[in-house]
Amino acid sequence: MCNYCGCQEQTLIRDYYAEHNGSRDLADRARRQMDEGRYDEAREHVTLLLAELEGHWAGEEGGLFAVMVDRYPDDFADYIRPLVEEHRALATFLRELDVTDAEHRAAFAAQVLELHEHMMREEDSLFPASVVTFDGEDWTRAIDGWQQAHPGRELIAD
Ligand SMILES: [Fe+2]
Ligand SMILES: [Fe+2]
Secondary structure (H helix, E strand, O other), rough: OOOOOOOHHHHHHHHHHHHHHHHHHHHHHHHHHHOOHHHHHHHHHHHHHHHHHHHHHHHHHHHHHHHHHHHHHHHHHHHHHHHHHHHHHHHHHHHHOOOOOHHHHHHHHHHHHHHHHHHHHHHHHHHHHHHHOHHHHHHHOOOOOOOOHOOOOOOOOO
């Protein structure tokens, strides 16, 4: 997690961090339940995880990522493309996951580690880069994109 540039002070970035933490918690809980043979609970947590991630991904892709690619393509397009591909690949994996299958469970454990690494790439590089690059109009657009992905929800208040 980035603790040096103040990016968590930025309202939208703080929300993305909170969504990451929520997703990591759900993923870790599902993995522990699989390890303990509690497959019904694990399946419920995988469903919750996918829902949380789909909202999060829509908020990133329609918000911060869209602005970064539109406004600063030379700086960010190549960095963001694989992140979006990883969103789609993980969605497909989670939809097809059978928690009662040992190979699927092993693959899930590997996917959780990859998800942690994916989020680190965003937290350590992309989010701080947006904070030093964006102007006020960029933030307004990025927050509008996030809002469309989360109708009726408010960004975390101060
Ligand atoms: Fe992401
Ligand atoms: Fe993310």
